[in-house]
Amino acid sequence: MFKKILIANRGEIAVRIIRACRELDIRTVSVYSEADRQNMHVRLADEAICIGPAQAEQSYLNVPAILTAAEITDSEAIHPGYGFLSENPQFAEACAASGIAFIGPSPDNIRLGGDKAKARQVMKRRGVPVVPGSDGPLDSVAAAVKAAKKIGFPCIIKASMGGGGRGMKIVNAEEQIEDAFYMAQREALTAFGSSELYLEKYLQDIRHIEVQVLADTKGRIIHLGERECSIQRRHQKLIEESPSSFVSEKLRKRLGELAIRAARAVKYRNIGTVEFIVTPEEEVYFMEFNTRVQVEHPVTEMVMGVDLVKEQILLSAGMPITAKKVFKPRGSAIECRINAEDPDRFIPSPGKIEFLHQPGGPGVRVDTAAYCGWTVPSHYDSLIAKLITFGSNRQEAIARMKRALDEFVIEGIKTTIPFHKRVLENRDFKEGRINTSFLDRLHKPETPTG
Amino acid sequence: MFKKILIANRGEIAVRIIRACRELDIRTVSVYSEADRQNMHVRLADEAICIGPAQAEQSYLNVPAILTAAEITDSEAIHPGYGFLSENPQFAEACAASGIAFIGPSPDNIRLGGDKAKARQVMKRRGVPVVPGSDGPLDSVAAAVKAAKKIGFPCIIKASMGGGGRGMKIVNAEEQIEDAFYMAQREALTAFGSSELYLEKYLQDIRHIEVQVLADTKGRIIHLGERECSIQRRHQKLIEESPSSFVSEKLRKRLGELAIRAARAVKYRNIGTVEFIVTPEEEVYFMEFNTRVQVEHPVTEMVMGVDLVKEQILLSAGMPITAKKVFKPRGSAIECRINAEDPDRFIPSPGKIEFLHQPGGPGVRVDTAAYCGWTVPSHYDSLIAKLITFGSNRQEAIARMKRALDEFVIEGIKTTIPFHKRVLENRDFKEGRINTSFLDRLHKPETPTG
Amino acid sequence: MELEDIKALLELLKDTDVTEIQVEKEGSKVKIRRGRFYTSVEFPAEAPGAPPQIKHEEAEKDRLITITAPLVGTFYRAPTPEAPSFVEIGSFVKKGQVLCIVEAMKLMNEIESEIEGQVVKVLVENGQPVEYGEPLFLIEPAVQQ
């Protein structure tokens, strides 16, 4: 096993990884930018090294600085968390070249996860259904028109290397394709450094459901059930659950089988997430493969009684998934992402947390790097806490989330706590009638949502 | 179901009950003394009423004030928590006379729970083994000598109405009995208002293991496994676990059967706890019946995935234990009681909490009424927080407890956190070699405990 | 903030035209107003978000006496619904005179005046629940009481 791990991240996920390491008796090294000197991850680690100024490009994305920090601290492995360098295959390769273990899958796994167009092709070939669309990248407007006509409108043009909603254009008719194509190309080039595009059928009223997989170096692959991630604002998840109230036992079995097939198709190793689109008719389409720990991993942990970050570290150290590891689900879990944002317009609200009081009691988990007196810097992601509740069923998990949100006191900055309270009071949400356009409906007052 | 419940308690257990009520959509009324005006339970309740000055006799033990508070707020039920009026049969009767539901068992159940000598007789008659001793109360020194000679030395003379280690005298030979008898009588009269005594064999190297039972008004009784409570200082529990690492499947079955037999013997209704003495040879003896929610109830909740306080409220409202309620244990849980006390000499340390930061992350639960800026009053119990961790096994629960204790920051007062860290580092504790004299051994430096 | 500091602060203000000063330090608060205003010293600062302390009527507290509820119950101004109130605003009361009843556990507890004086204010409506320590009446003590 590793004796010392460097954590190339910040915020709640860095704290999450430190906690796993402490429980595994592994020493930790935190790296930090000048803006994060007072951060919790700096205070909780055994060692901490400043690696650059506030700008992420010069600190948390600074590969030479991070590898040097690992070398001078004799760290045997680097955990990249999520975001930053976690899905950068060059970084994973650079770690290997420096003789440092990268806690994650192989560079090839990461590369395929990032190339949406190629991943589609691989999955389709291996019998994992993908959304009807172009066979591969589109080399011209003509190719886009041809593909669109074949599958029917509306379609969506996407960047092969894309993510987070950028470089996506919906087209409802043939005459819109040319403009959309060139705009998407420009956006994709700017955002992802590649103008490669592909095209898919644009599906509406869908759910975003993902399956957690674990794969060891011996090739054993298991799944740990699904997460419901349909509550999104501009492709950013805000509330996640496990299990999904929509998924029947039959559908769960199919999702699990497809996820394992997808992982096997790419010879996946480590923990990963297979994201699916599920239609109201229970049609399932592969969407993408996430090759890192997810923000929403705690809901799976609560239901399965597993520590995914520990599992990830053990898998990266070459440990097998033992036969003893048969995880049985129990109850229901829900996660609300608490962002330092205005809860109405989602405008970031950095600043000093003047007072903080965390909720507690049965079934309540708080993952945060915030503390009373900490100043949330303006340079990074606005996620400051994840509030997770567990209940014997979905109703109890929701009731608990409501009372925990009521107990949560964060003063000095604005947070999304009031937003979550609104969602939890919504009748459609309570009854499980959700899909990826739920928030659009929520914000239209005329919709009869109780 | 009740629409409004008055909570006749303070501190963490009052907050615990408010949380259960909020999740059940029941309104809450807190009562408080003048010393507790700034308390968390006052802030979290829907209504709060000051019932008297700081002295518990005039506030939290003031039956007319509490019943009047229930009446003027139209509360339908009173939850007594633990301590204070929770084991006072007259209070339960007064509630009934006022038409207010008492959340707990019948006055008769409570009365028997309080009368240790009588409970021994009842249990013995119903086939629940009790520690060898006198058949009933001792009416003279001569009776004590006779009983002691029959069962052999060492013996312990106890107060029938006793508890908490007071009114107990160990005797090693016949000539010690007379002095011990009269001293115990005096202490018992002062502490419990009754000089009645009984005598038992004094057992050493024993474990204190208790079983949680649930009984509905239809007479269905189930048990939710055991709690290991052997880590005690002067009969005060400090660390509790579930399950006990000492208890085999066979012993667990026997403990569960005996607990249900004990509950049936007294026609028990509501939640309750049957406390047993277990010897190294796995001999089991009934010790006492606790007729309220226990401080250590969370370890059972974590392992069983149940909310015991909600179950208690539902049982008190006449709801049956449904067939669906088959609770299956998973993993291991441990609780450390964080007291506002000097960690070496256990001297109370009331005062202002200048800074508070709670631990979080997977498997960590904090039950507390403390907050940053709160002043711990000197009038009441020193328990200010319960830290509970869950793990897939005992080792993980302990590792998690260690890292959570490291994360817990309480400044301004002294707490027992350093004490708990010492215990958790002890090799005997880690390997499960514990009994009720563990702490005496821990504090003797010559003992080889690693 | 010790008395020494307050004294020093008062001294400082003597030769200025400052009419009001507020100092907060380490959880204590001093507020001083000069001229026709009053001086008040508050200890300590509230914990953030803490419920407010029951405030005394600042301006009147020097001369008025507050009669508080000695137990939890229901406040009644008269012995029966039909009877006249024990006291009205302006009533002169003697020490030991009944001011009101607080009903608890079906018992009518007569609340007596601790002092001789004039009823200035009745702070609770007839029939309302009151908690322990809740102010019921303000009484202006008779001179040389």
Place this chain on the structure above:
Amino acid sequence: MELEDIKALLELLKDTDVTEIQVEKEGSKVKIRRGRFYTSVEFPAEAPGAPPQIKHEEAEKDRLITITAPLVGTFYRAPTPEAPSFVEIGSFVKKGQVLCIVEAMKLMNEIESEIEGQVVKVLVENGQPVEYGEPLFLIEPAVQQ
């Protein structure tokens, strides 16, 4: 912000027509209004438990320049183990002169002096790891630099 400071502040205002002044210093706040306004002084306590900021050498910071590590790495005072150090205490250095090497990713990064002056202190041992922004040398700038 002590009484001394408040006094000085009040003194300053005496002969002015300023009606309001606000001064913030090291976490404490003074607000003074004159005439019909009021004066207030606030001392917000620091967040308890916050880790201390890295303190600059107060006494020296006026005249000495600190050379900090521009990247994470290992600090070397000489180009090779056998070679003499680039600079010693007392050395006069020119702007652009190499002071040391910080090795990162097997690359030797020469760290040059930003100013002309005299080396007063070497803050890191040869061969030690340094983090970004870590002070390496104190240099007393040459006059009229």
